[in-house]
Amino acid sequence: MNDQEGNNPERPDGEVNKPEGEVAKVKRGLQALAGGWRKCDTTGMPVCLDSQFFIRVNAVFAVIFLLIGGLAAILLALTRWEAFNLLRTDMFYRVLTLHGLNMLIFWILFFEVAILYFTSTTLLNAKLFSRKVGWVSLVLMVVGAVMVNWVIFAGQADVLKTSYLPLLAHPAFYLGIILVAVGTLVAVFNFFATLYTAKRDRTYEGSIPLVTFGAMAAAIIAVVTLLHGAVVMIPTFSYSMGWTGEPDPLWYRLIWWGLGHQSQQVNVAAMVAVWYMIATLSTGAKPINETVCRGAFVLYILFINVASAHHLLVEPGMSSSWKIWNTGYVMYLAVLASMVHGFTVPASVEVAMRSKGHAAGIFGWLKALPWRNPAFSAALLSLIIFGFIGGITGVTLGTQQINIIAHNTLRIPGHFHATVVGGTTLAFMGVAYYVVPLFFRRDFVWRRLARIQPWIFAAGITLMSFGMSFAGSMGVARRTSDIAPAEEAYGAVVHFFLAMVGIGGVLAVLGLLLFVGLVVATVLFGPSNVGRPMKCWGTAVDLGSKGAVRKGKGGSHYTPGTVVLVGIFLTAFVVYYFANWRALADVWPVR
């Protein structure tokens, strides 16, 4: 571990040797750490060993829960594919509960905690605030997650992830979720305390890096989210113990979605931070305008707090103006933030590519992107799936009236599998292609398979998402083990789309298993890269003086390719949005 005396190694994005000032800065940071650190063999950055430990452990648990959720997914896909209808009815709902909690809560939260520790220590030359606090968080989260999984396997919590009252699970189910939430809050506290001590000890100069800023946005939203979780889960736990009366089911839904939807906004913020990080690592991209990028993160923090509302659009009890205000005004400013990131991320890559000499035409730079780098392709596919499928469908289905023709149909999982799986999960898989070599200090095995893994996963999720969306627009309900009793009303063609769900789901799980296999094999048997830089996945080539096409327009704001791409995106958005109003106009008048 004591290899801090090495020379400045080559950076993954091809930059060699830092300027003097930065070396001094890093050295000062290293001294401040005073033991308990190592110097990264690849980037030269200081790595706090406490932080490294918790990044590793949280990542390992994340992958374990991802595997459980993935195995559940394959059973679900083969059940909704009516030709198989694999699972018995009661098992279907049990496995669906298992899938929802392991994927949406445990995999994501454990991985996000790893991201928080990374962005607050290594990127700031800082040491983790407290190892003890890290342990408390880890133990709480692991105990909670194991408890929830155990009670689901025992058949005592067939209530699905949302556990809508008056459905009631065993108290251990709620207690487990509370423990995970509290554990995560403790980790978030460790993150903020690390930011504070880093600032106090001046381990860095000026503002925090953009990626850390994005992680901070995620952490702030997480606090608000987890407080909602406490407000709803504690009375529900108390009710399940028989101590207090039954909370109102509508109140439960309102507050539960303050947890359920905002936690997705934590994922979005973390995912966007990962996009910026991978863009930098693989193409050397710099944010074109820090103000715009950071401003967009601030919009997430300010305007997502009532996202709960768009789960209650066809609900009794709330007025239309309440629904419109909360989904429309506030949610759309968060939508604006995503549309801004959807421009700034590709634009920063385009500027970086053009400055490396890939400046031919509008799209010349696309060809020269590091397509074979799995982190890059994962981030790029994540951006496309999140934007074109997840984003467009989400905003449209979350429109007050359009929700009438979408609520609780398969269109809803069709939407969120494109955001949280095709978007967040895929981006996290991408960053794992750097996390494993840099923090476990082993190079990947089976690198050719790794290069195609994101494509398999993305293809599967896209196919499944389309299948769900089409089946849902024909009325097929979500969360239903068998559509046979209602088949006549849906029409025979839904079987085609449900087969698409099955095939896409199986393909996506194969991509997931490949990912888990690659990561596990690498952590156990990968060639060590201690003492040398990680084996490069491939970065954008700098043509230097060979790049002849540097004449004409240029500069840090010339991004014609990105302009065309966002134009295509906006067109798709507008067409899909108004097509849904058109479809709505065909159903019965209701008010």
Add this chain to the structure above:
Amino acid sequence: MSLESPKEDWFEPPHGAEKIWIGIALAWCLVMFLMMPYWHLFGQQNTSGETFRVSPRDFEERVDEFVEANQVGELNGVPVVEPPPGGDAFLLGRMWEWYPVLKLRAGETYRIHLSALDLQHGFSLQPLNMNFRAIPGYDYVLTMTPQEPGEYTIVCNEFCGVGHHLMVGKLIVE
């Protein structure tokens, strides 16, 4: 780069294409926001805000009174009930049936009271694909005007236990 602290004085207003895109995106967000009030004024399909608190047992009693007063037949063991045109109709979701079967006239407007007895249920009218939630304790009034005559299916699309997928009801329009 995004992994390092930015230069000092990083504050700068957006330029060029970025600035234009932010403007377009904001304008589009406002269009989407305005579409919802617009549809309330000029569109026909809007979610109701009319709700009353009711205990599940009281609601069940009202449904029974309604069935007794207006029953015109029976379908698969469930009473078929024809409310007066333009009048109130009651529909109850419970494990695992929609009760009763409503018989409505095309072109007439009804106040359909929707609620659930035991768990949350999802009212999903097929093949039209209109979806509303039924929540115990809330009487949700949907003022609906059926159009094409025919036999429609009401699917439950909120999970309500092992019999959930069997919770399929009928609605008849003449």
